[in-house]
Amino acid sequence: xxxxxxxxxxxxxxxxxxxxxxxxxxxxxxxxxxxxxxxxxxxxxxxxxxxxxxxxxxxxxxxxxxxxxxxxxxxxxxxxxxxxxxxxxxxxxxxxxxxxxxxxxxxxxxxxxxxxxxxxxxxxxxxxxxxxxxxxxxxxxxxxxxxxxxxxxxxxxxxxxxxxxxxxxxxxxxxxxxxxxxxxxxxxxxxxxxxxxxxxxxxxxxxxxxxxxxxxxxxxxxxxxxxxxxxxxxxxxxxxxxxxxxxxxxxxxxxxxxxxxxxxxxxxxxxxxxxxxxxxxxxxxxxxxxxxxxxxxxxx
Amino acid sequence: xxxxxxxxxxxxxxxxxxxxxxxxxxxxxxxxxxxxxxxxxxxxxxxxxxxxxxxxxxxxxxxxxxxxxxxxxxxxxxxxxxxxxxxxxxxxxxxxxxxxxxxxxxxxxxxxxxxxxxxxxxxxxxxxxxxxxxxxxxxxxxxxxxxxxxxxxxxxxxxxxxxxxxxxxxxxxxxxxxxxxxxxxxxxxxxxxxxxxxxxxxxxxxxxxxxxxxxxxxxxxxxxxxxxxxxxxxxxxxxxxxxxxxxxxxxxxxxxxxxxxxxxxxxxxxx
Numbered sequence: 001x002x003x004x005x006x007x008x009x010x011x012x013x014x015x016x017x018x019x020x021x022x023x024x025x026x027x028x029x030x031x032x033x034x035x036x037x038x039x040x041x042x043x044x045x046x047x048x049x050x051x052x053x054x055x056x057x058x059x060x061x062x063x064x065x066x067x068x069x070x071x072x073x074x075x076x077x078x079x080x081x082x083x084x085x086x087x088x089x090x091x092x093x094x095x096x097x098x099x100x101x102x103x104x105x106x107x108x109x110x111x112x113x114x115x116x117x118x119x120x121x122x123x124x125x126x127x128x129x130x131x132x133x134x135x136x137x138x139x140x141x142x143x144x145x146x147x148x149x150x151x152x153x154x155x156x157x158x159x160x161x162x163x164x165x166x167x168x169x170x171x172x173x174x175x176x177x178x179x180x181x182x183x184x185x186x187x188x189x190x191x192x193x194x195x196x197x198x199x200x201x202x203x204x205x206x207x208x209x210x211x212x213x214x215x216x217x218x219x220x221x222x223x224x225x226x227x228x229x230x231x232x233x234x235x236x237x238x239x240x241x242x243x244x245x246x247x248x249x250x251x252x253x254x255x256x257x258x259x260x261x262x263x264x265x266x267x268x269x270x271x272x273x274x275x276x277x278x279x280x281x282x283x284x285x286x287x288x289x290x291x292x293x294x295x296x297x298x299x300x
Numbered sequence: 301x302x303x304x305x306x307x308x309x310x311x312x313x314x315x316x317x318x319x320x321x322x323x324x325x326x327x328x329x330x331x332x333x334x335x336x337x338x339x340x341x342x343x344x345x346x347x348x349x350x351x352x353x354x355x356x357x358x359x360x361x362x363x364x365x366x367x368x369x370x371x372x373x374x375x376x377x378x379x380x381x382x383x384x385x386x387x388x389x390x391x392x393x394x395x396x397x398x399x400x401x402x403x404x405x406x407x408x409x410x411x412x413x414x415x416x417x418x419x420x421x422x423x424x425x426x427x428x429x430x431x432x433x434x435x436x437x438x439x440x441x442x443x444x445x446x447x448x449x450x451x452x453x454x455x456x457x458x459x460x461x462x463x464x465x466x467x468x469x470x471x472x473x474x475x476x477x478x479x480x481x482x483x484x485x486x487x488x489x490x491x492x493x494x495x496x497x498x499x500x501x502x503x504x505x506x507x508x509x510x511x512x513x514x515x516x517x518x519x520x521x522x523x524x525x526x527x528x529x530x531x532x533x534x535x536x537x538x539x540x541x542x543x544x545x546x547x548x549x550x551x552x553x554x555x556x557x558x559x560x561x562x563x564x565x566x567x568x569x570x571x
Contacts, residue, residue: 028486032383033391036376040398043449047413048405054416103318106311119558126508127515127554130529131547134536135325138332138544145328171325232406235517239533250408257415257522270416273409281404288400 048277055271059264069264073271081252082275088162088248089230092169096230097223099170100177101215104185107178118182121175125229128172133239136168160245168236173226180225184218184294221290228283232276249276326548333545345545352542358531364443365527366513369451370506373459376452378502381463382494385472399460402453407518414450414523444525451513458512459505466501470494507561511554 058066107117139146140159147153158164188211196206234250249272256269333345349355384391421431438446479493495502517529536543
């Protein structure tokens with residue numbers, strides 16, 4: 001029985017044809033690829049370019065190019081909003097990363113549980129947004145179930161604060177961490193642990209020299225991704241806070257975009273958006289290489 | 301498995317803490333939707349959803365945008381990715397980078413860019429054809445195409461990864477050469493040979509995209525449209541129970557979908 005190899009078939013087919021159609025085929029190939037590049041130019045590159053240009057303009061009727069907008073976006077209330085976002089994102093990313101590792105460790109050995117938690121994590125981490133805010137308002141808002149039952153109002157607790165918002169954010173950050181770290185945890189072979197134990201390693205030594213170093217890239221990567229996710233989150237904060245009581249860069253940008261408070265309000269929003277792109281760019285520049293490192297380990 | 305007592309206690313405490321954190325808000329919000337302040341039971345927040353003002357148009361808008369986004373995304377991405385794998389491998393890193401780029405642009409920054417574009421167009425010439433197109437034709441209230449085109453960009457990183465994973469597993473060269481050798485035209489190859497073989501990857505990409513569009517809030521609200529998530533927020537002020545009910549239902553429906561998909565996917569792999 002002769003098997004048809006892809007290469008043999010290829011040679012047989014192209015061998016009959018003259019070289020001319022190859023150029024035509026090249027043309028067809030470009031025809032299939034060109035729409036994609038055109039689309040990206042129009043619907044991605046142009047808006048981003050306009051955003052960057054807008055960040056360097058003074059705004060108003062006689063707009064001119066200036067660095068003032070960028071400077072204004074990095075001082076006063078907008079700097080405050082930026083720092084508020086950084087603080088909230090860094091804090092929740094640390095807690096979320098630790099919590100995510102904890103949850104992943106708890107569910108890793110139970111198949112059915114893993115499926116339920118993983119799919120639920122997918123929903124909460126990616127598509128939570130608005131619904132999460134409403135769930136927490138119903139639970140811990142001023143008239144929320146738990147607030148009323150436990151008389152939390154008397155203790156001074158309010159959901160509409162930094163800590164309240166952090167509590168909501170963790171509800172999608174911990175699941176995100178579970179999604180990131182579970183594959184890495186599964187990559188830790190039982191044999192490594194057994195080998196280490198047989199060679200006389202203590203539990204601490206195993207984690208210090210084997211488990212830790214293998215997990216570290218994905219835990220760090222997860223932390224950075226959580227930071228980025230919290231930093232650019234808008235829907236949850238807007239739905240829970242309405243008009244902002246916690247200074248956050250996304251809420252500040254949205255307010256400046258939709259209202260005409262000052263002549264250059266929009267331009268400050270553009271400049272802050274550029275700030276956000278820089279932060280998100282740094283996040284991805286750290287996360288993607290770390291993730292690649294993790295997958296290299298797992299594929300062995 | 302003899303674990304030290306402290307380890308078992310710690311494990312139990314961790315279980316209790318995580319279970320409480322994740323289950324209490326769910327339980328509490330379900331209770332909140334079913335009982336009013338005087339503890340009277342009523343299921344109307346759920347049963348009355350379809351009669352609620354604005355609910356049906358909002359949901360319809362979300363679903364239509366979702367389907368349209370999937371179609372545009374696949375029409376754009378599939379031919380390009382197949383062609384690149386077959387005959388233009390040098391373009392591959394460029395396309396991969398381009399498809400990853402939207403991850404670097406937070407949605408709020410992206411919508412700021414769209415607004416910057418709109419402002420610039422209307423400042424330059426409010427009645428020019430380009431300005432009319434972007435500020436009016438693409439902003440039709442029933443089905444805003446500007447949102448659809450933007451969602452395609454936002455969904456690109458996820459869809460690319462899903463399709464790429466599928467394409468890597470496929471003996472593409474063999475399939476295409478065999479089909480072409482038997483006289484199939486390029487559209488036939490794409491629609492009747494490649495797409496059926498990629499159905500799992502396409503399904504994954506479509507589900508991710510659909511879920512993204514159905515839950516998208518940032519772009520929609522700042523461009524002034526009211527699809528499903530924006531409806532939840534705007535009607536939440538006066539009808540908190542109803543909005544919470546809609547939130548719970550939307551989360552459960554998405555979760556159920558993913559769960560079915562995951563069980564279904566596993567069956568296939570083991571079959």
